[in-house]
Amino acid sequence: xxxxxxxxxxxxxxxxxxxxxxxxxxxxxxxxxxxxxxxxxxxxxxxxxxxxxxxxxxxxxxxxxxxxxxxxxxxxxxxxx
Numbered sequence: 007x008x009x010x011x012x013x014x015x016x017x018x019x020x021x022x023x024x025x026x027x028x029x030x031x032x033x034x035x036x037x038x039x040x041x042x043x044x045x046x047x048x049x050x051x052x053x054x055x056x057x058x059x060x061x062x063x064x065x066x067x068x069x070x071x072x073x074x075x076x077x078x079x080x081x082x083x084x085x086x087x
Contacts, residue, residue, distance in 0.1 A: 023035070
């Protein structure tokens with residue numbers, strides 16, 4: 007149903023940008039677009055790092071609980087012998 011973005015569409019968009027902003031403002035627009043993309047990537051990577059940091063204690067807690075349970079079972083089985 008939907009096509010991927012191709013060369014004809016890119017040329018049309020570039021022509022519209024040239025008409026709207028002009029040749030003189032094009033470097034400024036490109037620079038601003040590049041800064042925006044970099045900030046987005048930094049924000050995304052920061053958010054992913056925060057999510058990983060929040061997830062690590064949960065995993066450590068689950069692992070510690072499982073370890074404690076297995077030790078308790080081992081102690082119970084050794085006491086019953």
